[in-house]
Amino acid sequence: MPLELTVNGDRYDLDAPALRTLAEALREDLGLTGTKVACGEGHCGACTVMLDSIPTLSCITLAQTVGGRKVTTIEGLRDHPLVDAFVRADALQCGFCTPGQIVSAAALVEDDPEPDAEVIRHRMAGNLCRCGAYPRIEEAIRTWRG
Amino acid sequence: MVEEDALDPWPAGPLATVGRPAPRVDGLARARGEVTYTADVRLPGMLHAAVLRSPHARARLVRIDLDSAAKARGVRAVLGPDDLDVLTREPGYHGQPVAAVAAETFGRARAALAALAPEWEELEPLLDPDEAVRRGSLVVEPKRYLRGDVDRGLAEAEVVVEAEYRTQSLLHNALETHGSVCVWEGSQLTVYTGTQFVWGVRDEVAEALGLAPDDVRVVCRYVGGGFGAKNEAGSFTLVAAELARRTGRPVRCALTRREENLDSGNRNATIQRLAVGARADGTLTGLRGEYVCSLGWDGWLPSTAGPMQMLYACENVETVEYGVKINTPPMKAFRAPGFVEGTFGLECLLDELAARLELDPLELRRRNYSHSDPLDGRPFSGKNLAECYRRAQPHWERREEVRSRSEGAWQRGVGLASQIWFGGGGPPSYAWVRVGSDGNAVVVTAMQDIGTGTRTAMAQIAAEELGLPLERVRVELGDSARGPYAVVSGGSSTVPSMGPAVRAAAGDAARQIREIAAQRYQLEERLLSLREGQVVSADGGSWPLEEVTGLLGDAQILGSGARGPNPTGMRVLTFGIQVAEVAVDIETGEVRVERIAAIHDVGRVINPLGASSQVEGGVIQGLGHTLSEQRLLDPSSGEVLTQTLDAYRVPTMADVPEIVVDLLDIPDEHLTNLGSKGLGEPPIVPTAAAVANAIRDATGADVRSLPMSREEVLRALRSARERERVAS
Numbered sequence: 001m002p003l004e005l006t007v008n009g010d011r012y013d014l015d016a017p018a019l020r021t022l023a024e025a026l027r028e029d030l031g032l033t034g035t036k037v038a039c040g041e042g043h044c045g046a047c048t049v050m051l052d053s054i055p056t057l058s059c060i061t062l063a064q065t066v067g068g069r070k071v072t073t074i075e076g077l078r079d080h081p082l083v084d085a086f087v088r089a090d091a092l093q094c095g096f097c098t099p100g101q102i103v104s105a106a107a108l109v110e111d112d113p114e115p116d117a118e119v120i121r122h123r124m125a126g127n128l129c130r131c132g133a134y135p136r137i138e139e140a141i142r143t144w145r146g
Numbered sequence: 147m148v149e150e151d152a153l154d155p156w157p158a159g160p161l162a163t164v165g166r167p168a169p170r171v172d173g174l175a176r177a178r179g180e181v182t183y184t185a186d187v188r189l190p191g192m193l194h195a196a197v198l199r200s201p202h203a204r205a206r207l208v209r210i211d212l213d214s215a216a217k218a219r220g221v222r223a224v225l226g227p228d229d230l231d232v233l234t235r236e237p238g239y240h241g242q243p244v245a246a247v248a249a250e251t252f253g254r255a256r257a258a259l260a261a262l263a264p265e266w267e268e269l270e271p272l273l274d275p276d277e278a279v280r281r282g283s284l285v286v287e288p289k290r291y292l293r294g295d296v297d298r299g300l301a302e303a304e305v306v307v308e309a310e311y312r313t314q315s316l317l318h319n320a321l322e323t324h325g326s327v328c329v330w331e332g333s334q335l336t337v338y339t340g341t342q343f344v345w346g347v348r349d350e351v352a353e354a355l356g357l358a359p360d361d362v363r364v365v366c367r368y369v370g371g372g373f374g375a376k377n378e379a380g381s382f383t384l385v386a387a388e389l390a391r392r393t394g395r396p397v398r399c400a401l402t403r404r405e406e407n408l409d410s411g412n413r414n415a416t417i418q419r420l421a422v423g424a425r426a427d428g429t430l431t432g433l434r435g436e437y438v439c440s441l442g443w444d445g446w447l448p449s450t451a452g453p454m455q456m457l458y459a460c461e462n463v464e465t466v467e468y469g470v471k472i473n474t475p476p477m478k479a480f481r482a483p484g485f486v487e488g489t490f491g492l493e494c495l496l497d498e499l500a501a502r503l504e505l506d507p508l509e510l511r512r513r514n515y516s517h518s519d520p521l522d523g524r525p526f527s528g529k530n531l532a533e534c535y536r537r538a539q540p541h542w543e544r545r546e547e548v549r550s551r552s553e554g555a556w557q558r559g560v561g562l563a564s565q566i567w568f569g570g571g572g573p574p575s576y577a578w579v580r581v582g583s584d585g586n587a588v589v590v591t592a593m594q595d596i597g598t599g600t601r602t603a604m605a606q607i608a609a610e611e612l613g614l615p616l617e618r619v620r621v622e623l624g625d626s627a628r629g630p631y632a633v634v635s636g637g638s639s640t641v642p643s644m645g646p647a648v649r650a651a652a653g654d655a656a657r658q659i660r661e662i663a664a665q666r667y668q669l670e671e672r673l674l675s676l677r678e679g680q681v682v683s684a685d686g687g688s689w690p691l692e693e694v695t696g697l698l699g700d701a702q703i704l705g706s707g708a709r710g711p712n713p714t715g716m717r718v719l720t721f722g723i724q725v726a727e728v729a730v731d732i733e734t735g736e737v738r739v740e741r742i743a744a745i746h747d748v749g750r751v752i753n754p755l756g757a758s759s760q761v762e763g764g765v766i767q768g769l770g771h772t773l774s775e776q777r778l779l780d781p782s783s784g785e786v787l788t789q790t791l792d793a794y795r796v797p798t799m800a801d802v803p804e805i806v807v808d809l810l811d812i813p814d815e816h817l818t819n820l821g822s823k824g825l826g827e828p829p830i831v832p833t834a835a836a837v838a839n840a841i842r843d844a845t846g847a848d849v850r851s852l853p854m855s856r857e858e859v860l861r862a863l864r865s866a867r868e869r870e871r872v873a874s
Contacts, residue, residue, distance in 0.1 A: 033186040034179020036370075038321040039403040043791035046321055074179035087173040090759045094597025095176030096185075096321040096370030102177060125800040128791065130321050130371050131597055132766030134799040136759055 008076030023058040034074035045127035048100040055107040074099035089140035093131035148654040150646035151710035167755035184340040195399035196255035198245040200237030203271035203473040203784025215261040220254030232381035238443040241408025248389040271473035271784040278470035299432025299462030303423025311491035312851040315777040316413035322370020325400025328386040343634040350379040367624040372596040374479035404789040411478025418491035430460040445477035448484030459516040482827035493563035493835035519717040528814035530747040531721035541725040541743040561839025563832035569824035570718025571642030576630035579651040581703040585692035593632030599756035611652035613676030638824025646818040650707025722746030726836035735856030743806040749823040750813040758807040761829040768833025
């Protein structure tokens with residue numbers, strides 16, 4: 001089936017079966033491997049991308065349902081101040097969950113540029129980090145403007 | 147080659163680079179999603195493998211249709227149970243590999259598994275660990291240890307406390323699942339894999355396939371976590387290698403999250419039947435422990451009795467450890483295996499004793515302090531546990547204030563627990579340092595960075611020795627064909643094993659640079675040193691490093707270094723203490739951990755920023771072990787029920803309390819040219835016991851089973867009330 005996607009401002013014309021997930025389309029068809037798949041069932045948040053400005057689990061989103069919405073992945077956020085904030089605050093260890101964390105955080109600070117700890121903890125609770133970088137992730141989001 | 151012990155130790159405290167906080171050198175690339183994990187490796191023509199796994203804990207394969215699977219759409223090769231040692235017809239646990247398929251896409255490979263249409267004869271599984279001990283179903287011989295006379299010791303005691311503790315089976319759940327991509331070039335096999343031990347995988351795969359070790363090249367540049375589960379090659383690697391051999395194409399075999407929770411290892415459950423005796427002043431007169439460790443279908447027996455044998459000065463200690471073989475998935479190392487479980491039992495037991503003796507728990511620990519190794523009397527290379535206790539005092543003294551904030555059903559209290567673990571590392575490990583004419587350095591060693599900050603720590607060490615700023619040092623690792631042997635990233639051994647070798651290699655390179663400068667400027671070599679990117683003469687005068695190395699043209703300075711031996715006749719250990727503050731709802735059994743202070747003695751700290759992150763991470767993982775994580779089995783069938791990350795509950799950001807990290811940063815003067823020990827494991831060791839002891843402080847209840855579910859907390863509260871009623 002033909003599939004039209006707008007990812008990080010670029011338009012792509014693909015051919016994808018009905019059950020292709022957005023994560024697969026991004027990673028396998030477009031080679032955008034910054035988006036990680038850690039559970040494949042929508043439980044961990046590693047695959048988070050933005051649809052327009054809504055953080056969305058790309059591993060349980062069918063690519064064909066995205067329609068005209070704009071997809072933003074970590075590749076589209078590489079120059080976001082949050083990236084430096086994460087490095088500065090040491091908000092990652094193995095780094096596998098980090099792209100998903102940063103996408104979720106970017107959506108959060110877009111809604112609320114000065115989130116307090118409670119808001120951060122609530123909004124980020126869907127992004128698991130097995131290394132336990134949580135206190136640093138919280139700090140990175142609190143200090144994202146530098 | 148320079149052996150590291152030829153170099154003088156550095157002074158204590160922060161140096162130019164070592165001992166100062168450094169953001170991870172690979173942090174930006176990881177954060178921007180630019181690095182290639184094994185999960186991202188895609189090779190031209192690559193096939194995808196899927197594995198048929200046993201749906202039963204114990205069964206016999208009656209029939210399997212390999213031909214139909216071979217004819218399924220997109221399938222390029224099929225492996226049956228007779229084709230590979232890691233596949234079986236008689237699985238002993240739910241999830242054991244039986245057959246495998248390689249196909250053009252993962253979807254096709256999975257679809258072909260259905261065509262295998264296996265038929266099973268189900269067999270009765272053995273699941274009860276005590277029953278397994280009775281039947282003699284053990285993976286290894288029981289481990290027995292005795293010093294002194296425990297019967298006499300307990301008979302002489304003023305107070306004896308006996309209790310049974312239980313710890314649950316836990317799943318690592320690193321976010322990158324286990325996986326490998328294998329590709330053959332002639333008789334050489336390249337394995338891209340997420341591993342904690344490049345060299346171990348090389349040797350294991352070579353042996354399994356009958357190859358010379360160097361016919362196997364293992365590549366692992368980035369790993370999405372390990373926690374002990376990625377120390378070995380794993381069946382998935384051997385499946386990928388064999389399918390790649392048969393098809394002549396690269397083959398990827400990676401576990402799904404559900405497979406990860408079945409067959410990538412676990413922390414084994416334990417039953418601990420413990421006794422302690424003490425005089426009225428708290429002096430321990432005897433310790434006894436029986437440990438039943440549910441290893442599963444295979445594995446090894448971690449030292450669960452280690453804390454009982456090693457933490458306190460006690461003349462009379464007797465332990466027995468059983469590693470039982472039952473029809474559950476095999477255990478693997480999990481961050482301080484054995485000591486996490488054993489410390490929970492021992493440190494809860496000690497606090498129960500303190501309560502009976504009406505002694506301050508911290509004072510009880512001080513009174514039984516061991517000044518030499520209780521196992522054999524050897525001196526410690528460095529032990530600053532007393533200093534940890536001293537620094538714990540202000541956190542401990544918050545007790546009255548914390549308790550006074552109890553309100554209604556919410557009762558508050560403070561608890562503590564000590565930590566002991568290995569972490570001294572050892573030889574062999576090697577590193578090379580290459581300096582080019584631009585005066586920049588590259589550290590080359592075939593180790594791996596599983597997320598612990600290895601690249602950063604090694605870059606700091608080399609930068610310090612070469613007098614270079616951090617940004618002029620790169621670290622290249624993760625390829626067995628492109629660097630020398632390095633130790634497993636496990637056992638908290640990376641920094642203490644590799645760090646001294648890297649320093650030695652940098653020292654060798656620095657010596658060569660001084661030699662060149664001495665010749666060029668007609669100076670005595672012994673007057674020259676490297677600092678701040680300069681070659682500096684004690685007589686005055688300094689030259690930018692690149693001016694000296696610029697003389698090289700295309701020539702390069704190559705330094706090499708090796709880890710020397712550990713100090714003979716000494717015991718090298720890490721120590722620490724954690725103090726937990728909790729709130730317990732005595733009506734519902736809900737437990738909220740509000741604050742943890744983690745104080746650890748791990749020798750010199752290379753990177754205080756990364757180190758405190760790692761301590762926080764260890765505490766948080768420990769809190770998961772304490773409060774929410776548990777692999778659940780169907781008790782009659784042995785089926786693993788918690789296969790997903792909604793069922794198996796790892797901590798989220800919302801679960802994290804305030805964590806205060808205090809690292810002593812006292813170099814171990816007897817250990818290597820760095821005096822550094824490992825840090826990965828110590829912070830997870832005492833957390834559960836500290837929380838349990840805080841619950842006792844808050845409520846009088848003895849929580850003895852992990853995780854501390856509401857049911858367990860309510861049970862402990864009920865039996866505490868019962869005890870009080872009987873006593874009055």
